Amino acid sequence: MTQNTDTGDDSGDALPDGGVAEDGQRSGFSPISALNERFGSDFVESSQFWLPPFLLVGLFVYGAIIWNLLISLTDFTGFGTPDYGDLDLEMYGRALADSGFIDAAINTFILLVGFTLVTLALGLGLAILIDRNIRFENTFRTIYLLPMSLSFVVTAQFWAWMFNFNNGVINIVITSLGFGRVDWIGNPDIVLWAVMFALMWQFAGYAMVVFLAGLRAIPNEHYEAAKVDGASTVRMYWRVIIPQLKGSTISASVVLMVFALKAFDFLYSLVGGYRPPNGADILATKMVREAYANLNWAYASAVAITLFLMTLGIVGPYLYYQYNRGNL
């Protein structure tokens, strides 16, 4: 509706601000037209929109990663500035020889895989329950997704209390069932699973939302067809519906894995300090501790690069997959 008047105005060339610059661009200094020729007709003009944000992201994200890589090659520790004159892979060698690093890498991997799998499973279950045409669907959905709106710092407080040895809900429940108390946070063999459980609580709602969108994109006929074939409900989901959720599963997995890599906030808040409970150290917490508590900047950077490569290993194939499907 409005575009008619808009376009009408425009022919009159009533551009109060910026008009001059654009006219300058259009009338074509040779470098600009050369750029436009090479990249496309709007390249220069549209750059006023995308270039500043792109530079900001380029500087803070990619510039910083390259800088981080450089720092990881120095011996930077303590106070002062890094010496970029002497670059080597010493810090990576140190990481491989550091049993704390190896433990953290293993824990990161366990958390990554375990958390992603259980969260996907629970999220899928929730999505199917919600999708069975229930009453109060919105209420259920809102409550299942609610933990996702909370800060890790907040949920860490809740779960520190839930897992409390003497008075926590979980130990109260299991002792009332006749089992002994479990030291969820204190026992190094258990704590990682306890953390995984808490994170699952927080993110299952997210997986549910993604799966629900996937389920609702499946045409009704597929359900009908399965029904006509006389398949049971379980069989129908297993054979017909779930295989069609591949796309949802992939995108949910990628996001969940990235969340797991970032679980720093949760672990920091659980204990209120840089050192997570014994047995729950992950690369994200080790990196921050090495840098800000121990001032081992170069070493922390090397740990950070490792973490970055792990992320790249997950996200890279995903981006390639999306690119091939024309989603980029």
Add this chain to the structure above:
Amino acid sequence: MTDQDSRLSRRHFVGATGAATLTGLAGCSGGSDGGDGGDGSDGGDGSDGGDGGDGGNTLEVLHAWTGGDGARAAEALVAAFEEEYPDIEHEFNPIGGGGNQNLDAVVANRLQNGDPPSSFANWPGPNLQRYEGVLGEVGGVWESEGFEDVMVQEAVDLHQYNGAYRGVPLGSHRLNCLFYNTSVVEEAGVDPDSLTSVSALIDALETVQSETDAIPMTHGASGTWTTTQLFASTMLGQEGYDAYMSFIDGSPDEAAVRATFESLAEILGNYINEDASSIGLTESNQNIIEGNAAFIHQGNWAAGAYRNAEDFDYDEDWGFKTYPGSEGMYMLHFDSFLYPSDNPSPDATEQFMAFVGSEAAQVAFNQYKGSIPTRTDVDMSQFGPYLQETQEDFANADQRPPNLQHGLGVPSGTMTTLNDVISSEFSGPYNVDAATEGFVDAVSN
């Protein structure tokens, strides 16, 4: 001196390049916003005020005494300072959280950013290594105040680094302490004073276990430091002064370390509270106050909590015993204030340093903190009976070995490694072999 100058000029140089970057950035985003281009010029204006602004002469002191007796002691210290130096504009900032962890991180970052406070609380000794290059000297204060003559010799030695004084001590805690709940040990029929060896302690713990419902030894291991600290006292008590000193000096006797860990494994594996790994010092100490436990090993800051507890008196309700086997020794700890170079308020800071070492400051602070003065000429009549005894023990001690966990024994990097070993190998299940290997490797030169 040249050191300081080059730091200063680097900071200005960096500031200038940074200014160019920010102006550039603001220009970019301003452009896309249309009307907001004015931001860029603001950035330019700001760089004029680059000389530290109003912070010029205010004395800014950072410390970590945020709770309980620590906060009260810090208040008393500030009040005494205001009385002595009413003209100095000051700002005492307590940095809370995680013991000293947050304070250390804040100090480190401010030193790193070339924005040091006037002074900050920390430990002297090898701990000073981590501040290599960013600490100034206060030899002038030591000389004009005559500190070398009135401070205990260990304080004189440990406050020097690279041949210069870097700070001034405020007080001293004792580390090799065993506290007990009198009624619990009586119920068990144990006489704490008869415990003069680690094996006698283990026997006593067994007695408590079989005779009472109480926890024989309460332990708060949610942080690793309590266990590292227990290792130090146990080693001192069981293997003796020489073995302990060669351990911290970097030539450990593996057999001594192993024997210490074996005793520790026996204690921690059998006689501590089952929720030890999820509670901290505060709750662990609460077990003594509430009569749920017989013994606790801690530095004597634990006694501060007893004094604050109602109806819980020294000798009647709680008692003190030198950690078994370490009789005649005082495992040393210092709370000190250090002096950063590139100091924002050099004159005021030097006056503050002189104050910290004065009798007025040491009496005001230590009587509430539960520590003792580092000066030898302080009238102890204002202190309670427990601290008076501690002071006597200190003065009469045969040896005063430095502590392991609080900065005086090993540099902070080594301390971190030791705690990593405790975390991965010795927080249940207790792996004596791996812990021994880790500790020996960590301290060996």
Add this chain to the structure above:
Amino acid sequence: MSNDARTDGGTASATDTGASAGALAGIDGYRVLLYLGLLGMLTFFLIPIESGLVTSFKTSSGVSGSLPFAPPTGSTFTLEKWQSAFDALGRGLINSALYAIPATVISALLGSFAAYGITQSDWKQKYKAPVLALFVAGIFIPYQAVLVPLSQFWSMVSLQDWLGFVWALGINDDYAGVVELIVTHVAYGLPICTVLFRSYYKNMSEEMIEAARLDGASIRRIYRRIVLPLSGPMFAVVLIYQFTQIWNDLLFTLVLVQTESSAAAPIVLILAGLGTSLEGQDFALRMAGAFIAALPTLAVYIAFGEEFAEGVAT
């Protein structure tokens, strides 16, 4: 998201709607199980919150002496913990708002610009793809990978020095950290904002824009007159999502502001230390603090749940 009726569910829900308590007996076991499952999950998701809420109203003896999910009784009820939590966290609420709101607005605007510049303009796809890929990949970067350079950067770009004229007005110079947080959150929030807007602009009707272009309207004009006015729903999604993310983030506040003792300490930073510095393990206080810190994002979530769901699902 429309509630299309499906297979067996349709009839069952029709029965449901008309069902009175008496008719419930007639419902098949399958539906009963279904609702039991739903209610079970409801309990699972609510119990940590419920337990936290009741605990926050208990005295210390109430906390150790009663079941963690039981409400406080007359003698164990107190508002004192909320009072002390509010005293400790109140300034944090303001500090958090000081950076979360500007950073949210700026990153949403810039994200909209970037998405528009990439989506609704005519330049070659083979050059657009890498630009876009860099934006998309930026969403997934673990912040740890940029932390050390980030603190190096902010120690070089010393806002503390440059903004001297602000501190001269009597504002604590710790607030340099708030400015740093705004810039940092904008930079790292931009990728997700851009991608959210891009998915929206890609599906926008191209006819209007084409028509405007044929009439020679500039790209800037098209944005202002056509695209921006139509972006309202997506702005709602992005603003809500970004606000939640920025408000909830701890890591940047820890690195840039560092301590809850700072005058500019954000609420998450104070909360992270709340149980452990002053109060030992005062769980009632921690729970009350957790709720205060969660209130703004909870309020946003309850008011705009649909937009939030859309934000996370994209």
